[in-house]
Amino acid sequence: MSATTTWPGDWLRGVLEMAVLRVLANEPASYGYAISVALERHGLGAVKGGTLYPLLARLEQAAYVQTRWEAGDGGPGRKYYTITDSGRSHLSSTSAAWCEFAQTTASFLREDAPGIPAASRPTAAPSR
Amino acid sequence: MLDPTKTTLPKKWAFEFMLALRSRDVTGTAIGDALRQAEAFCADSGQSPEEAFGPAGAYADSLTDLPTVTGGQTLTTRLAPSALGLFGLLLALPTFDAWRAGRAVEFPLGGLIALVVVLMAVAVLVLQPRIYRRRGSLLVLLSFAFLAATAAQAFLRQPIGSLPVLPCALAAAGALIGSGLWQMRVLDPDLIVDPLAPAPRPSRAFHLLTCWLMPIGTVLVLGIAMLAPVR
Structure with a gap:
């Protein structure tokens, strides 16, 4: 998939929290726009500020991230987010569960998946 | 700030x-x-x-996860001391007139209706704070309240009751002093703070002026009323 792919919003909502924590787990600290760019670069599509910041506020409230403001050097001041130990632990557990769920779903959705009941196939019209 | x-x-x-x-x-x-x-x-x-x-x-x-003010500092509790002060001001004026004229304090029907209209408007503002975001609705509400209160006071002057000056004066003074003391206890300006600037420190004089705005305003209004002829 290309970095410009637009995924259905419902799918993104399910994984955005983990994806944001993953971005923060890979960086010492990051800020809103940089997180949005990182998500897009990794193929999750463009995440609007209106979607991202309510989630960041939720993560801050849950103590999964710590924040600090830094004055901008010739640009705007920025609020930097750093993942906490609690955030890393949450990311680890939810990521593992998500991967298992995604694997199960992918396996189920394959056309040649074994174990799909034959009743789901279309049946021939009864002869008169 | x-x-x-x-x-x-x-x-x-x-x-x-x-x-x-x-x-x-x-x-x-x-x-x-x-x-x-x-x-x-x-x-x-x-x-x-x-x-x-x-x-x-x-x-x-x-942004549902942003911190909100604690129970003692909600919009409702911030308005309550002001409402008490407003009551004191509205009672002080006719009491002062009655004292100058040497008669009992009369309560006209229009004044009562105006008070009810103002209280209803305040109740709407307190219970439906989202109305601040709908300028049209807010304008209609305030215009209606102002016109209704003014018209009632102008056209419905027949008295529906009267009280001696002393209890009215005590009640008005109590309400005004009570509102000032209440404000001193609860008033927190809760300024919108710039996260990149030092925390604002409102001056003590400004804080006191805000707390005692209604009593000070009442004294000023009564001073102006002294200039009017006795009714």
Whole structure:
């Protein structure tokens, strides 16, 4: 998939929290726009500020991230987010569960998946 | 303090955003934080706030995890001492007139109706804070309350009861002093704080003036009333 792919919003909502924590787990600290760019670069599509910041506020409230403001050097001041130990632990557990769920779903959705009941196939019209 | 007129965001969007958060009792610190973040995102991305965040009110509503003021500092409790002070002011005026004329304090029907209208308008503002975000509705409400109260006082002057001056004066003074003392206990300006600037420290004199605004205003109004002929 290309970095410009637009995924259905419902799918993104399910994984955005983990994806944001993953971005923060890979960086010492990051800020809103940089997180949005990182998500897009990794193929999750463009995440609007209106979607991202309510989630960041939720993560801050849950103590999964710590924040600090830094004055901008010739640009705007920025609020930097750093993942906490609690955030890393949450990311680890939810990521593992998500991967298992995604694997199960992918396996189920394959056309040649074994174990799909034959009743789901279309049946021939009864002869008169 | 964060000056709402000094944001790089469009003023209309920024004002609606702050008003929407304030009407939900979000703290001034959190409002300043959210506003500066929106500014930074728009500056970094080159997007307008409508593109990045959508309508200001809807975006403010989506920020459900921002801290709100504690129970003692909600919009309702902030308005209550002012309402008590307003009651004192409204009672002090006819009491003062009656004392000068050497008669009992009369309560005209129009005054009672005006009081009920004002209380109903205040109740709507307190119970439905979202009305601050609908300018048309707010304008209609305030216009209706003002016109109804003014018309009632102008046309319904027949007295429906009277009381001696002393208990009325004591009640008015009690309400005014009580409102000032209540304000001293609960008033927290909860300014919208710029996260990149030092915390604002409102002066003691400004704080005292705000707390005792109603009693001071009443004294001034009574001073002006002294100039009017005795009725």
